[in-house]
Amino acid sequence: MSKTVLITGASSGFGRDTAETLAKAGHRVYAAMREPAGRNRQPAEALRALGVEVVELDVTDDVSVERGVASVLAQAKHLDVIVNNAGIGSAGVSESFTADQARALFEVNVFGVQRMLRAVLPSFRRQGQGLAINIGSILGRVTFPFFGLYGASKFALEALTDSYRY
Structure with a gap:
């Protein structure tokens, strides 16, 4: 059965690969x-x-998220799946990151997901169904040297995802 899917961060990497794969499988995909x-x-x-x-759509901007989701809903009339894929990777000695750099990382990896969920969940509730997929990382469960802040953002995403699941 064909689904309508919205994928963030679809210009490259896993997001683009997912968009291509789902489109070839016959789904209606919004990248x-x-x-x-x-x-x-x-x-x-x-x-x-x-x-x-x-x-x-820019997951770091409330207006952009609202406008983008509204555009998809206006065209498709419904949304079955949101894939929160947009993310920023980082590596380095944690103490070398400025507060602004850490904030930018969390803005995409955590707050961007929160923005997207807030934007799509009302339509999921109206429909009585919907699936949210948040792309995490093994670094959201364990940590390694030089990946402290990235891992912290992915640990936060794990907690956020669990809270929505409940």
Whole structure:
């Protein structure tokens, strides 16, 4: 059965691979990314060529998230799955990161997921169903040298995901 799926961070990596795979499997896919007419023009065009709808959306911006989700719902009339894939990786000695750098990491990896869930859950509730998939990392369960802040953001994502699951 075909599903309508919104994927954040779909301009590259796992997000783009997931969008391509689901579109080829016959699902209606909305690939969310920043600047699809600018710096992400090439991946946006490649996804469109596969029949994927591209949505401009920045998970760090409340207005952008609300606008992007509203656009998907206006076009598709419903949403079955949200894949919260947008993320920032980082490595280095934790004490070398400034507070602003740590804040930027959490803004995408944790608060961005929270924004997306707040935006899509009302439609899931109205429909009586929906699936939220939050892409984490093994570093959300264990930590390694030089990945302290990244791991902290993924530990936070694990806790957030568990709280929504309950």
